[in-house]
Amino acid sequence: MHRINAQLAFLTEADKLKSILRGTTLCDGSRRENTGEHSWHIALYAMVMAEHATQPVDINRVIQMLLIHDLVEIDAGDNPIHGDHDPAEMEAIEKAAADRIFGLLPADQAGSFRALWDEFEAATSDDAIFAKSIDRVQPVISNLETDGGTWPEYNVTAAQLQSRVGVKVQRGAPAAVW
Amino acid sequence: MHRINAQLAFLTEADKLKSILRGTTLCDGSRRENTGEHSWHIALYAMVMAEHATQPVDINRVIQMLLIHDLVEIDAGDNPIHGDHDPAEMEAIEKAAADRIFGLLPADQAGSFRALWDEFEAATSDDAIFAKSIDRVQPVISNLETDGGTWPEYNVTAAQLQSRVGVKVQRGAPAAVW
Numbered sequence: 001m002h003r004i005n006a007q008l009a010f011l012t013e014a015d016k017l018k019s020i021l022r023g024t025t026l027c028d029g030s031r032r033e034n035t036g037e038h039s040w041h042i043a044l045y046a047m048v049m050a051e052h053a054t055q056p057v058d059i060n061r062v063i064q065m066l067l068i069h070d071l072v073e074i075d076a077g078d079n080p081i082h083g084d085h086d087p088a089e090m091e092a093i094e095k096a097a098a099d100r101i102f103g104l105l106p107a108d109q110a111g112s113f114r115a116l117w118d119e120f121e122a123a124t125s126d127d128a129i130f131a132k133s134i135d136r137v138q139p140v141i142s143n144l145e146t147d148g149g150t151w152p153e154y155n156v157t158a159a160q161l162q163s164r165v166g167v168k169v170q171r172g173a174p175a176a177v178w
Numbered sequence: 179m180h181r182i183n184a185q186l187a188f189l190t191e192a193d194k195l196k197s198i199l200r201g202t203t204l205c206d207g208s209r210r211e212n213t214g215e216h217s218w219h220i221a222l223y224a225m226v227m228a229e230h231a232t233q234p235v236d237i238n239r240v241i242q243m244l245l246i247h248d249l250v251e252i253d254a255g256d257n258p259i260h261g262d263h264d265p266a267e268m269e270a271i272e273k274a275a276a277d278r279i280f281g282l283l284p285a286d287q288a289g290s291f292r293a294l295w296d297e298f299e300a301a302t303s304d305d306a307i308f309a310k311s312i313d314r315v316q317p318v319i320s321n322l323e324t325d326g327g328t329w330p331e332y333n334v335t336a337a338q339l340q341s342r343v344g345v346k347v348q349r350g351a352p353a354a355v356w
Binding site for chain 2: 004007008010011012014015016017018019026027028030033034036037039040041043044045047048049052060063064067068105109138141142145
């Protein structure tokens with residue numbers, strides 16, 4: 001039973017992602033989105049948008065990547081792409097979070113989940129490039145649905161939107177670029 | 179562009195699932211869980227728990243099934259398993275919701291998503307039986323984490339828990355039965 005206990009400990013820890021609030025709101029503007037529901041929404045985005053990938057992707061790997069990609073936020077918090085933080089420091093914090101959280105799983109699963117997360121972070125494989133594109137598109141749609149949403153709050157300019165979002169989307173899913 | 183517009187209309191409609199509240203709370207008891215974040219959590223459950231399926235399953239089909247299985251709640255609302263509702267009436271309402279919501283997608287995707295949802299509802303394929311097991315286990319864990327959670331509110335007895343939950347879990351993932 002040790003194995004299933006470790007798996008349940010991980011899944012109960014994952015529940016905390018539902019309490020991490022993001023920089024974007026729901027499409028109706030009623031409240032901030034949390035990272036748990038965001039992770040569901042982008043997995044659904046991937047499922048629907050698979051055909052728009054620039055390179056052939058294994059959509060099931062992309063979906064699994066998106067389901068786990070933000071778990072580190074349980075320790076590291078959400079860092080809005082237009083926010084102000086030190087990337088090197090953030091990377092160290094997120095790696096420590098990945099060690100702790102994936103480490104709750106049985107060793108074989110800890111290894112495979114961590115490898116998938118590392119691949120997403122590195123953003124060099126076709127699957128990871130497409131996953132990153134999807135992760136960038138969904139908040140833009142949410143902000144567009146709410147007349148700019150939280151962009152004014154972060155003083156987001158069109159140039160910034162292009163450099164931090166547009167370039168990454170263009171790499172993996174150019175049909176989605178506005 | 180008609181195709182991508184239909185896909186984005188579906189994905190924006192899906193956002194409403196984040197505002198449907200369920201009968202269970204988060205594991206820390208702080209608030210009701212919504213169906214969007216629940217859908218993420220059970221997809222993650224499936225990814226972690228795949229090895230406990232009674233019959234061999236295609237875990238990627240199970241995950242896709244779980245990502246879309248509750249979208250009908252946007253129109254039909256959440257109906258707690260221990261709540262009081264007419265199953266035939268509820269089935270008609272959910273089928274109409276599936277017609278409308280999956281119907282927002284381009285025809286080919288509307289067809290494949292609907293077929294996956296129908297398969298989940300029928301609960302006869304090995305993939306659907308395992309998906310249903312996972313859908314039943316996660317709220318039990320949440321209620322156990324919160325000392326019974328919302329069970330008292332719904333006057334849930336041990337016998338009811340066994341007949342409405344235990345039997346279904348036993349079919350697909352017996353290792354998870356307490």
